[in-house]
Amino acid sequence: MHLIVGLGNPGAQYAKNRHNIGFMMVDALIASGSFGPEKKAFDGFVSEGLIDTPKGKEKVLALKPQTYMNNSGLSVAKALQFYKLKPEQITVFHDELDLAPGRLRMKMGGGHAGHNGLRSIMAHIGPNFMRGRMGIGHPGAKELVLTWVLADFAKSDQTWVESLDDACVRALPMLFSGAPDAADRYQAEVMRLAPAPKFDARQLAAQKPQ
Structure with missing residues (x-):
């Protein structure tokens, strides 16, 4: 079994925020047709489904913590403990400032780089989980x-x-093939299916807060 976590903030006012791209990915997963309806559990919304892999069908739990970003670890830890999962069985999709918009990088372990959702998860379960870093770009100043x-x-x-x-x-x-380089292959396949857009300087400047 695997746990896929999308990070974001609950509430309609945050739904389209850059910070919520992890929620958006989980919403797309649940809408893919192989997952059941969302239910409230573990201080979040969860949905169970099956994913076809080279090894056969793999059970997956999709989770969107509803604790607000800064306390995401509370929800993740409850799901991990209930299903007796190891941190290595968890993949967290989140926004990444240090990647250009539309880029994806997979990473096992490491620090939180100031991301409060990752910081909270690490405080509850440690650093050894997979991260799906979804690029949103950086505004240019801290x-x-x-x-x-x-x-x-x-x-x-x-x-x-x-x-x-x-x-x-x-x-x-x-990603769930069991291959030693599964994360690298997954990253490459995502970028093949959805090449990152090219922005010129004027487009990027127009989006940045003044």
């Missing part, structure tokens, strides 16, 4: 970060956001 992540994606971003979410879902059988 004092602009909070406004940037809590702002909605621009309308022009919707195409690549939806494509990235869809690719992350479609490639999941590769």
Whole structure:
């Protein structure tokens, strides 16, 4: 069994924020047709499903913590303890400032790089879980970060956001294949299915908070 966690903040006012791209990915996963309806559990919304892998069908639990980003670890820890999972069986999808918009990088373990959702999860279960780092770009200055992540994606971003979410879902059988380089193969397949957009300087400047 695997636990897929999407990070974000609950509530309609945050639904389209850059910070909620992890929620968006899990929503796309649940809508893919192989998952049941969402239910309230573990201080979050969860849905169970099956993913076809080279090893056969793999049971997957999709979780969106409803504790707000800063306390995401409370929800993740409850799910982990209930299902007796190891941190290595968890993949967390989250926004990543240090990647260009539309890029995906998979990483096992490491630090939190100032991401409060990761910080909270690490405080509860340690650092040894897989991260799906979904690039949202950086506003260019530290004092602009909070406004940037809590702002909605621009309308022009919707195409690549939806494509990235869809690719992350479609490639999941590769992530759970059991191969030693499964994460690298998954990353490459997602980027093949949804190449990151190219932005010129004027497009990027227009999106940055003033």
